[in-house]
Amino acid sequence: MNxxxxxxxxxxxxxxxxxxxxxELHVPEEPTWAGxxxxxxxxxxxxxxxxxxxxxxxxxxxxxxxxxxxxxxxWANLHLLFWLSLFxxxxxxxxxxxxxxxPVLIYGTNLLLAAIAYFVLESTLIRQxxxxxxxxxxxxxxxxxxxxxxxxxxxxxLTFVHPLLGVGAFAVVAxxxxxxxxxxxxxxxxxADQQH
Amino acid sequence: MNxxxxxxxxxxxxxxxxxxxxxELHVPEEPTWAGxxxxxxxxxxxxxxxxxxxxxxxxxxxxxxxxxxxxxxxWANLHLLFWLSLFxxxxxxxxxxxxxxxPVLIYGTNLLLAAIAYFVLESTLIRQxxxxxxxxxxxxxxxxxxxxxxxxxxxxxLTFVHPLLGVGAFAVVAxxxxxxxxxxxxxxxxxADQQH
Amino acid sequence: MNxxxxxxxxxxxxxxxxxxxxxELHVPEEPTWAGxxxxxxxxxxxxxxxxxxxxxxxxxxxxxxxxxxxxxxxWANLHLLFWLSLFxxxxxxxxxxxxxxxPVLIYGTNLLLAAIAYFVLESTLIRQxxxxxxxxxxxxxxxxxxxxxxxxxxxxxLTFVHPLLGVGAFAVVAxxxxxxxxxxxxxxxxxADQQH
Amino acid sequence: MNxxxxxxxxxxxxxxxxxxxxxELHVPEEPTWAGxxxxxxxxxxxxxxxxxxxxxxxxxxxxxxxxxxxxxxxWANLHLLFWLSLFxxxxxxxxxxxxxxxPVLIYGTNLLLAAIAYFVLESTLIRQxxxxxxxxxxxxxxxxxxxxxxxxxxxxxLTFVHPLLGVGAFAVVAxxxxxxxxxxxxxxxxxADQQH
Numbered sequence: 193m194n195x196x197x198x199x200x201x202x203x204x205x206x207x208x209x210x211x212x213x214x215x216e217l218h219v220p221e222e223p224t225w226a227g228x229x230x231x232x233x234x235x236x237x238x239x240x241x242x243x244x245x246x247x248x249x250x251x252x253x254x255x256x257x258x259x260x261x262x263x264x265x266x267w268a269n270l271h272l273l274f275w276l277s278l279f280x281x282x283x284x285x286x287x288x289x290x291x292x293x294x295p296v297l298i299y300g301t302n303l304l305l306a307a308i309a310y311f312v313l314e315s316t317l318i319r320q321x322x323x324x325x326x327x328x329x330x331x332x333x334x335x336x337x338x339x340x341x342x343x344x345x346x347x348x349x350l351t352f353v354h355p356l357l358g359v360g361a362f363a364v365v366a367x368x369x370x371x372x373x374x375x376x377x378x379x380x381x382x383x384a385d386q387q388h
Numbered sequence: 389m390n391x392x393x394x395x396x397x398x399x400x401x402x403x404x405x406x407x408x409x410x411x412e413l414h415v416p417e418e419p420t421w422a423g424x425x426x427x428x429x430x431x432x433x434x435x436x437x438x439x440x441x442x443x444x445x446x447x448x449x450x451x452x453x454x455x456x457x458x459x460x461x462x463w464a465n466l467h468l469l470f471w472l473s474l475f476x477x478x479x480x481x482x483x484x485x486x487x488x489x490x491p492v493l494i495y496g497t498n499l500l501l502a503a504i505a506y507f508v509l510e511s512t513l514i515r516q517x518x519x520x521x522x523x524x525x526x527x528x529x530x531x532x533x534x535x536x537x538x539x540x541x542x543x544x545x546l547t548f549v550h551p552l553l554g555v556g557a558f559a560v561v562a563x564x565x566x567x568x569x570x571x572x573x574x575x576x577x578x579x580a581d582q583q584h
Numbered sequence: 585m586n587x588x589x590x591x592x593x594x595x596x597x598x599x600x601x602x603x604x605x606x607x608e609l610h611v612p613e614e615p616t617w618a619g620x621x622x623x624x625x626x627x628x629x630x631x632x633x634x635x636x637x638x639x640x641x642x643x644x645x646x647x648x649x650x651x652x653x654x655x656x657x658x659w660a661n662l663h664l665l666f667w668l669s670l671f672x673x674x675x676x677x678x679x680x681x682x683x684x685x686x687p688v689l690i691y692g693t694n695l696l697l698a699a700i701a702y703f704v705l706e707s708t709l710i711r712q713x714x715x716x717x718x719x720x721x722x723x724x725x726x727x728x729x730x731x732x733x734x735x736x737x738x739x740x741x742l743t744f745v746h747p748l749l750g751v752g753a754f755a756v757v758a759x760x761x762x763x764x765x766x767x768x769x770x771x772x773x774x775x776a777d778q779q780h
Numbered sequence: 781m782n783x784x785x786x787x788x789x790x791x792x793x794x795x796x797x798x799x800x801x802x803x804e805l806h807v808p809e810e811p812t813w814a815g816x817x818x819x820x821x822x823x824x825x826x827x828x829x830x831x832x833x834x835x836x837x838x839x840x841x842x843x844x845x846x847x848x849x850x851x852x853x854x855w856a857n858l859h860l861l862f863w864l865s866l867f868x869x870x871x872x873x874x875x876x877x878x879x880x881x882x883p884v885l886i887y888g889t890n891l892l893l894a895a896i897a898y899f900v901l902e903s904t905l906i907r908q909x910x911x912x913x914x915x916x917x918x919x920x921x922x923x924x925x926x927x928x929x930x931x932x933x934x935x936x937x938l939t940f941v942h943p944l945l946g947v948g949a950f951a952v953v954a955x956x957x958x959x960x961x962x963x964x965x966x967x968x969x970x971x972a973d974q975q976h
Binding site for chain 2: 199200203204206207208210211212214215217219220223224225227228239242246249250253256370
């Protein structure tokens with residue numbers, strides 16, 4: 193399996209996930225401003241999940257630093273795609289319930305499991321290349337990758353106080369990642385400089 | 389992130405948006421000509437949104453003039469895809485309501501926000517390249533890009549008079565853009581000529 | 585616009601059309617053989633439309649003989665994709681109605697309009713290349729492309745006698761095309777021979 | 781038709797199948813743990829089908845050993861995609877029925893027909909290349925490919941005893957294939973060695 197086909201398949205799955213979520217948005221029953229206001233909370237959860245899928249797609253280009261892809265990487269990648277594929281489901285439930293405690297907990301758990309799956313994929317790629325490989329040097333200490341699960345767990349805990357506190361924590365992680373991850377870019381730029 | 393993966397992802401999202409809208413079309417309840425006539429207005433709004441997504445896909449190939457893609461471009465692109473991804477939702481509401489005022493206003497606002505997001509993406513690309521870059525020279529004064537938001541706003545205003553006037557204005561913009569934008573093509577052809 | 589991005593976008597749209605049709609299949613209400621028997625007619629119309637989209641995808645590779653793609657080609661291609669994108673809609677209506685006259689007529693009309701759109705795309709490509717271009721020589725007289733609309737029209741006429749006669753005619757066209765079109769393959773092989 | 785476009789189309793269809801299945805998952809009616817528990821069986825059948833589509837995508841890269849693609853291969857591939865495209869349908873029925881006998885039989889039959897279609901595709905590719913071709917040498921005796929249909933048939937038989945025994949057999953096949961198939965990888969590695 194060459195890397196480009198893995199990237200193409202992952203791009204396809206992420207493009208579908210990010211787009212079909214809109215099919216879950218309920219059209220207002222009344223053609224009025226009041227009807228529109230009723231669906232705005234669902235709009236917010238759609239936006240949050242859209243940003244999350246965008247972040248994962250954005251970071252997924254770490255694969256670009258890898259030359260060979262073996263069976264372990266394939267399944268580590270499918271494992272990540274599996275948890276991401278549940279975003280439309282958990283988003284819809286959270287939205288339809290009006291941000292009640294159990295659905296928000298499940299949404300946060302979904303975010304946490306996707307983050308863990310991403311970490312497993314990154315580790316699988318680094319182990320394959322060795323700790324001196326390009327990806328290991330490019331990602332470095334990865335404070336964002338380490339902080340995110342902690343905030344997810346904090347958000348899950350806060351949900352027991354009030355679900356909206358949990359949603360707020362999940363929105364904070366999204367905001368942190370919205371600032372694009374320049375490590376891979378910088379690494380490639382630095383590498384290009386050294387070759388001159 | 390290389391440009392081709394950004395293009396592939398955007399193509400995927402646009403292909404899905406343009407195709408899943410048909411899932412929103414209600415099948416006539418009666419297998420009769422009267423039943424068919426009842427869904428024709430929905431068919432027209434599907435056609436209009438299909439043309440709009442086609443236009444955005446068509447113009448999106450301005451990315452072809454860009455060699456490097458940074459984090460700003462990624463998010464400017466996702467911002468555009470976000471507003472485009474809402475087309476199935478706003479189209480469906482406009483259709484189901486039978487072209488009532490509020491849903492038509494929201495549809496027009498969606499068109500306007502997508503046009504603004506496109507302008508932001510174009511500006512981000514041009515700023516990155518400098519005002520003498522290939523994209524800046526290829527797009528030139530871009531009267532269509534500047535006229536469209538004005539017509540959208542006019543359409544939104546006309547919707548307060550009668551929703552169908554607004555829909556008419558939005559159809560005019562689509563018709564203007566249907567004439568393919570030859571600037572990028574001409575620029576590439578001129579550039580090729582100069583190299584000989 | 586380069587050809588490969590046009591192909592990738594078309595492949596994406598065709599892949600989505602061929603796959604989302606299954607979302608229209610109604611799951612049997614009873615978990616019994618009788619329940620299954622009740623959905624078999626829908627299964628047949630799904631199979632027929634699946635084969636049709638497969639045929640269009642298969643023949644769409646005529647684009648491979650084209651080097652340049654202009655705005656006319658883009659819209660001729662989107663015009664074809666538009667009629668193909670309605671297949672899930674017309675298939676569903678035909679199926680849900682139990683093959684009643686009006687929905688079968690509309691299904692046949694959809695097939696006819698897609699065939700015309702394909703012919704328009706082919707002609708646009710040939711006109712662009714000149715009558716001595718590679719595509720014109722590869723497609724030659726194209727008896728299948730000329731016979732299909734005739735059979736569609738015959739099928740539409742037969743539907744007024746009995747809808748299942750019409751469906752039979754549409755199945756005949758699919759069977760004729762299932763035999764893959766070797767003209768482009770043969771042309772490329774012959775061209776390769778001449779170069780040796 | 782070149783191979784890469786066949787791969788891209790197949791990747792697109794598989795990406796869509798694996799992703800739209802989640803649209804079939806019913807959101808719990810109550811925002812409670814009890815509500816979540818009620819949808820867990822559906823979650824398991826989603827996971828099983830997700831793994832199956834992942835396996836087929838994973839094995840589908842045997843196409844990489846093929847240089848030319850003719851019309852027979854195109855239709856053998858579409859035949860495989862057809863049975864795979866029914867997974868969302870049969871999975872949903874099995875889930876909604878609560879794993880009753882007839883839907884589980886149909887699910888197993890779908891798995892069996894997909895396995896046969898895969899075998900037909902593999903044979904078509906090998907026949908085209910000759911028994912000494914690269915694919916024939918890479919796949920070798922293929923005990924997994926031969927054992928799977930036997931276990932599917934055993935699973936179908938066991939379903940007459942109890943449906944969950946059948947589901948268990950189908951899960952066993954998935955587990956067997958989860959161990960990635962290294963034959964193609966090993967063959968390419970060995971071939972690379974010989975060239976040195």
